[in-house]
Amino acid sequence: MHLFLLGVSHRTAPVELRERLDFASRDVGAAVEALCARTSATETVVLSTCNRSELYVAADNVSHARDELVRFLSDYHHVPVDQFTPHLFGREDAEVAHHLFRVAAGLDSLVVGEPQVLGQVKSAFAVASDRRCSGPFLNKLFTSSFAVGKRVRTETGLGEGAVSVSFAAVQLARKIFGRLAGRRVLVIGTGEMGKLAAQHLRTQGVGEVAIAGRTIERARAVADAVGGAAIPWAEVMSALARADIVITATGSQVPILTRAALEPIMGRGRRDPLFIIDIAVPRDVESAAGDIEQVFLYNVDDLQAIVQENLTRRSAEVQRAEEIVAEEVGRFMVWRRSRTVVPTVVALRRRFDTIRRSELERLDAKLAGLDPDARARVDELTRLIVEKLLLEPTEQLKALPDEETQVAYTDAVRRLFALRAEDADAAAADPDPTPSKNQPG
Numbered sequence: 001m002h003l004f005l006l007g008v009s010h011r012t013a014p015v016e017l018r019e020r021l022d023f024a025s026r027d028v029g030a031a032v033e034a035l036c037a038r039t040s041a042t043e044t045v046v047l048s049t050c051n052r053s054e055l056y057v058a059a060d061n062v063s064h065a066r067d068e069l070v071r072f073l074s075d076y077h078h079v080p081v082d083q084f085t086p087h088l089f090g091r092e093d094a095e096v097a098h099h100l101f102r103v104a105a106g107l108d109s110l111v112v113g114e115p116q117v118l119g120q121v122k123s124a125f126a127v128a129s130d131r132r133c134s135g136p137f138l139n140k141l142f143t144s145s146f147a148v149g150k151r152v153r154t155e156t157g158l159g160e161g162a163v164s165v166s167f168a169a170v171q172l173a174r175k176i177f178g179r180l181a182g183r184r185v186l187v188i189g190t191g192e193m194g195k196l197a198a199q200h201l202r203t204q205g206v207g208e209v210a211i212a213g214r215t216i217e218r219a220r221a222v223a224d225a226v227g228g229a230a231i232p233w234a235e236v237m238s239a240l241a242r243a244d245i246v247i248t249a250t251g252s253q254v255p256i257l258t259r260a261a262l263e264p265i266m267g268r269g270r271r272d273p274l275f276i277i278d279i280a281v282p283r284d285v286e287s288a289a290g291d292i293e294q295v296f297l298y299n300v301d302d303l304q305a306i307v308q309e310n311l312t313r314r315s316a317e318v319q320r321a322e323e324i325v326a327e328e329v330g331r332f333m334v335w336r337r338s339r340t341v342v343p344t345v346v347a348l349r350r351r352f353d354t355i356r357r358s359e360l361e362r363l364d365a366k367l368a369g370l371d372p373d374a375r376a377r378v379d380e381l382t383r384l385i386v387e388k389l390l391l392e393p394t395e396q397l398k399a400l401p402d403e404e405t406q407v408a409y410t411d412a413v414r415r416l417f418a419l420r421a422e423d424a425d426a427a428a429a430d431p432d433p434t435p436s437k438n439q440p441g
Helices: 013-019 030-039 063-078 081-086 094-105 116-130 136-155 164-175 192-203 216-226 235-240 260-266 287-291 300-313 316-338 341-362 372-398 403-416 421-429
Strands: 002-008 043-049 052-059 091-094 186-188 207-211 229-231 245-248 274-278 296-297
Touching: 002 013, 002 063, 002 094, 002 136, 002 207, 013 081, 013 207, 030 063, 030 116, 043 116, 043 136, 052 063, 052 094, 052 136, 063 081, 063 372, 091 094, 091 274, 094 116, 094 136, 094 316, 116 136, 136 260, 136 316, 164 245, 164 274, 164 296, 164 300, 186 192, 192 207, 192 216, 192 245, 207 216, 207 235, 216 229, 229 235, 235 245, 235 260, 260 274, 260 287, 287 296, 296 300, 341 372
Parallel strands: 186 207, 186 245, 207 229, 245 274, 274 296
Antiparallel strands: 002 052, 002 091, 043 052
16 A cells, blocks of 8 residues: 655646645535545545645556546546646655655744644544544554654644634735835735734724625624724725725635726826735735836735745744654554564464465375375364464464564565565555465365
């Protein structure tokens, strides 16, 4: 059984493509169920955040799994294969663990150290688990990633300072305007990212903060939390006309701000620039809006420079977090290899039984004079001898105190008796090592 990952992220694909392959804005539960039903993989998890869409599977054949996942992405999102395959990345076995652990630790985020992604990893696993799409390999992989995320948060300072896309957006606003004191702000979106952006802006001493959402109740809740004012959705455009800074972070599937809607606002004798940061995926603001004079439009991909600054400042913390990831990948792979103990024992017993049968067949002419009962007793006697020879080594191997020692001893057994990987794989698929007493010798 192999672990395999296929996906796209902000590191491999532009925002336009990530929008088209996004699962998070749809029903992730339906997606993971569809993936379970359409592929030969025995275990599946769909991880989708604003900056990544990744499919995790446990499968016997990696090459076959890759082909199935590519077809699934194409069919599910109605995107031609040739439009996204150049942007795909794949990982196998230990590389899968290394990638997921870095994601959970916030090391692979657009803004390194971003804490929200760990919750998204947990949510993705919970969805797959609830729908019985996960299993022992992905269960261990994802629960191990949770431990990695916790260790990195508690043992390093990676999460200190600018550790979210929302805060990076505020940093970008400071670069444009200098001091933000007194600036009028409109936040469109009442989810976590919009709320975080409003909180960060408040710490910079901005003036009026208006919160707009699809429902006035949710807008009021966010406004109360950040000391702002809620406005009805119908008043968004008039509030936008008064704003200096607009941050959009909704879950809309289509742009909520278009060039056609913004042009009249900017053409009414307005002198001050309008700074828009679109941190939603799919994007909230039509890209053509950035062509309007005095409109400065940025999206999540434009935050890369800030990410690099954070990396430079916190390189020591990043290094420590990477060391934690490497330690936990090592532990996970020890566990994975320890899963071969029982299949190795089974393969060893089968090897011995094959030798026993071969020797009985070689002596068949000399045993021809025995009556059927005597032949059966010879077969039973030789089988019992093999069983007794292997009983103590088998019990000792299973009783080893830790996974690392189990792995070392299992590897030694496989080398000593020339057991191939496919022997253990076959044994894992059919784990009954005891030949039937009625089976001919």
